[in-house]
Amino acid sequence: xxxxxxxxxxxxxxxxxxxxxxxxxxxxxxxxxxxxxxxxxxxxxxxxxxxxxxxxxxxxxxxxxxxxxxxxxxxxxxxxxxxxxxxxxxxxxxxxxxxxxxxxxxxxxxxxxxxxxxxxxxxxxxxxxxxxxxxxxxxxxxxxxxxxxxxxxxxxxxxxxxxxxxxxxxxxxxxxxxxxxxxxxxxxxxxxxxxxxxxxxxxxxxxxxxxxxxxxxxxxxxxxxxxxxxxxxxxxxxxxxxxxxxxxxxxxxxxxxxxxxxxxxxxxxxxxxxxxxxxxxxxxxxxxxxxxxxxxxxxxxxxxxxxxxxxxxxxxxxxxxxxxxxxxxxxxxxxxxxxxxxxxxxxxxxxxxxxxxxxxxxxxxxxxxxxxxxxxxxxxxxxxxxxxxxxxxxxxxxxxxxxxxxxxxxxxxxxxxxxxxxxxxxxxxxxxxxxxxxxxxxxxxxxxxxxxxxxxxxxxxxxxxxxxxxxxxxxxxxxxxxxxxxxxxxxxxxxxxxxxxxxxxxxxxxx
Numbered sequence: 267x268x269x270x271x272x273x274x275x276x277x278x279x280x281x282x283x284x285x286x287x288x289x290x291x292x293x294x295x296x297x298x299x300x301x302x303x304x305x306x307x308x309x310x311x312x313x314x315x316x317x318x319x320x321x322x323x324x325x326x327x328x329x330x331x332x333x334x335x336x337x338x339x340x341x342x343x344x345x346x347x348x349x350x351x352x353x354x355x356x357x358x359x360x361x362x363x364x365x366x367x368x369x370x371x372x373x374x375x376x377x378x379x380x381x382x383x384x385x386x387x388x389x390x391x392x393x394x395x396x397x398x399x400x401x402x403x404x405x406x407x408x409x410x411x412x413x414x415x416x417x418x419x420x421x422x423x424x425x426x427x428x429x430x431x432x433x434x435x436x437x438x439x440x441x442x443x444x445x446x447x448x449x450x451x452x453x454x455x456x457x458x459x460x461x462x463x464x465x466x467x468x469x470x471x472x473x474x475x476x477x478x479x480x481x482x483x484x485x486x487x488x489x490x491x492x493x494x495x496x497x498x499x500x501x502x503x504x505x506x507x508x509x510x511x512x513x514x515x516x517x518x519x520x521x522x523x524x525x526x527x528x529x530x531x532x533x534x535x536x537x538x539x540x541x542x543x544x545x546x547x548x549x550x551x552x553x554x555x556x557x558x559x560x561x562x563x564x565x566x567x568x569x570x571x572x573x574x575x576x577x578x579x580x581x582x583x584x585x586x587x588x589x590x591x592x593x594x595x596x597x598x599x600x601x602x603x604x605x606x607x608x609x610x611x612x613x614x615x616x617x618x619x620x621x622x623x624x625x626x627x628x629x630x631x632x633x634x635x636x637x638x639x640x641x642x643x644x645x646x647x648x649x650x651x652x653x654x655x656x657x658x659x660x661x662x663x664x665x666x667x668x669x670x671x672x673x674x675x676x677x678x679x680x681x682x683x684x685x686x687x688x689x690x691x692x693x694x695x696x697x698x699x700x701x702x703x704x705x706x707x708x709x710x711x712x713x714x715x716x717x718x719x720x721x722x723x724x725x726x727x728x729x730x731x732x733x734x735x736x737x738x739x740x741x742x743x744x745x746x747x748x749x750x751x752x753x754x755x756x757x758x759x760x761x762x763x764x765x766x767x768x769x770x771x772x773x774x775x776x777x
Contacts, residue, residue, distance in 0.1 A: 271295070272463055275453065279502065282536055294563035295457050302357035302567075303341050305331040306418055308390045309700075309754060310351050318752065320344065326566075328528055329360035331390065334566065345712045348721050348776070349754040350417040350697055355383045356458065358560045358567030362447060362498035363387040365526060365558075365574050370395040372442040373665070377430060377485055380407035382414035384447055389420040397663040399441070401426040401433065408675050413774075416680070416694040419755075421646070422663045425676035430484040436667055437488040443496075444485045448478045450499035450506050454569025457562060475505050482514045486521070492579035494524070498572045502559075504536035507571040511557055512537060512550040514575070524574040525556030530564060532557030532573070629654050633689035634681070641691075641746055643703050647679060657683045693771050696748055696757050704748035707734045708759065708766065717751045720759070721776040726766040733761055 271292075280288045303323075305315045312331055316323070321339045326332030334357060341347055341354055363384050368374055368391040376385045380402035389398055400415070400423055402408055408427045415423050426433070451471050455462040478499075485495050499506050511532070515521060532554040538544055557573040631652075638645060647661030654660070655677070662678035669677060680694040701707055708728060710717040716726050733743040749759045749766070758769035 270460065270463060271456065272466060275456075275463075275466065278541075282502070282504070282533075282541075290563045291561065294561075298337060299458060299568075300357050300566040301335050301337055301339075301354075302326055302329075302332055302360065303335055303352045303354050304329065304360055304387060304390075305333070305352050306350055306386070306390055307331055308393055309349070309419055315351060318346070326357045326360060329357070329364050331387075332357060332360045345717050345721060345751045345756070346754070348417075348774070349751050349756050350419050351754060353383055353386050353414070353418065355387075356568055358454075358565070358570040359383060359500070360387065361529070361558075361560060361570060362445060362496050362572050363391070365572055366443050366445055366494065366496040368392060368443055373397045373440060373490075374399070375437070375441045375444045375485075375488060376400045377444060377446050377481060378402060378448060379411055380404060381410040382412075384445060385411065385423070386414055386418040386420065388445065389415070389418060389423060392422065394421050396422060397666055398423040399426065399437070400424070401428055401430070403427065403429050412676060415676075416697050419698040421650075421661070421679045421698045423676070424663065424666060424669070424674070424678060426669075427673045427675050430481060432672065434484060434487050436669060436672060439488070439490050440667065441488050442490055442493050444489055444493070446478075446481050446485055446495065446497045448474075448481055448497065448499050448506075450474050450478070450501040451503055452500055453502045454500040454562070458568055471503050471505050474501075475510065478506055478510050479513065482510060483517070486514075486518055486577070489577055491577060493577055495521075495575040495577075496572065497575065498570060500568065500570055502569055502571075504533065504541050507559075507573075508532050508534065508537055508554040508557065509542040509546075511554050511573045511575070512546040515550040515553055516547050518577075520578045521575045522578075523553040523556040524576050526558040526572065526574060529558035529560050529572075531555050532559060532571075629657060629659070629684045630687070631684070633684055633687060634659060637682075637689045637691065637746075641705055641748075642699075643705055646699065646703055647681065650678065652681075653677050654684075657685050659684055691746065691758055693757055693769075693774065696755050699748060699755050701734075701748065701750050701753045701755065704755075705735060706743065706745065706761075707748040707750055708732060708761070709734060709750040709753050712752050718776060720749060720751075720766075720768060720770060721756065723768050723770050723772065723775045725768055726759070727764060728761060728766040729764060730761075 283291055305312050321335045323333040323335055368388050370393045373396055374388050379385045379400035385400045392398055402411055405427050412425055451466055451474050452462045534551045534554050537546055537551055560567055560570040562568055650661040650664055653662045659681045660678040661681055679698055680692045682692040682695055683690045730743045744762050747759055747761050748755050749757050760767040
């Protein structure tokens with residue numbers, strides 16, 4: 267492995283680290299990788315998960331819900347993974363969201379979100395309260411982002427597929443917290459993914475630095491006064507790390523670095539030729555010592571860089587670094603979602619939305635209301651705003667601004683389809699529910715062979731006595747029921763006469 271490191275990278279790291287430190291750094295490439303998972307505390311408490319866990323786990327010191335697991339374990343091949351009880355994540359990648367210090371009820375943006383590991387971490391900390399906007403401008407990566415949010419059972423997320431500059435008109439000064447897990451040269455991924463070395467040789471560090479500079483400036487405009495930005499990369503290059511923060515501070519005097527003490531400090535001495543132009547102020551150079559570096563030879567994880575930036579209370583968004591927005595954003599037919607007039611569903615019998623041809627349509631809510639009355643003990647989206655895109659209904663977080671003109675992949679929690687007088691519940695609805703919220707359910711034990719057969723898409727034999735229901739509320743076992751594994755939802759089924767028709771989506775099935 268060490269012999270394959272790009273020569274230019276080796277020379278650069280020797281210059282930055284010095285011979286002795288570089289030898290220790292180099293030796294880490296021949297050591298075993300560390301593997302991690304993070305408990306989804308929006309579905310299960312950490313204590314309950316540890317009681318149920320079939321894996322040998324060891325806490326990740328810097329992540330409250332993070333654990334190391336042994337290389338031979340296969341957590342992706344366990345029913346609990348399909349129930350969304352944890353996310354498999356490289357341990358050092360858990361640090362940026364921990365440092366963001368998200369609190370329930372806040373408005374949070376994950377600006378470069380795919381495939382969604384850090385988005386699901388933010389969602390768990392929000393505990394279903396507030397607003398989570400996740401964005402990625404690569405359309406081919408958004409599908410994985412949506413799937414991970416649905417697997418995690420996230421109710422209060424909006425998924426965008428936009429260029430950040432197009433978001434400025436909608437979200438100017440809106441967010442309390444913003445995460446920028448920036449596109450980077452990926453030097454910290456060399457041990458994990460050897461193909462990253464070939465990509466490093468093809469792409470310029472300066473190319474990534476230019477993108478990072480724009481992202482920081484755009485995020486500053488979308489941050490509310492007194493808010494926090496966490497900037498992170500998985501690379502070692504000072505051009506993409508300390509230099510980005512020093513330049514940002516010089517252009518945005520309303521921001522300060524919040525010092526990080528847990529990890530190795532950022533390196534002001536690396537703001538020099540040939541890696542960086544020595545044009546930063548003394549204050550900015552000193553401040554980058556409060557940023558953090560996670561080194562693979564000093565902890566159990568891959569490389570990461572993190573900076574916590576806080577704006578002054580009362581400061582205007584984007585002071586000193588405002589970008590030009592350009593002409594007003596156009597609505598994009600087939601991509602945009604129009605919000606329904608008014609909030610909530612109270613007293614409404616129909617929902618006005620946009621069809622795919624852009625013509626106004628009116629969708630009756632009676633089938634959805636009938637489904638709620640039959641299947642749900644409460645109205646989990648009663649305080650949210652229902653929006654409709656064609657026949658598809660979503661519950662959008664309260665307090666979200668109008669998203670007209672943006673490429674919206676999910677305007678909220680996808681509830682299901684209102685089609686020809688009937689309601690078809692979505693898989694996302696099942697994954698976002700809790701067993702206690704369903705009037706009719708089936709809970710299979712993880713050791714029951716039917717649990718695996720359900721995840722493979724098979725029809726199951728299920729006795730009527732196994733259907734969980736309150737006979738005073740739901741007399742009939744027949745119809746839709748929420749299927750759970752060890753009381754944690756994994757999807758829908760339709761029970762009739764001792765047979766459970768499988769509604770588990772083909773693209774999600776166990777292979």
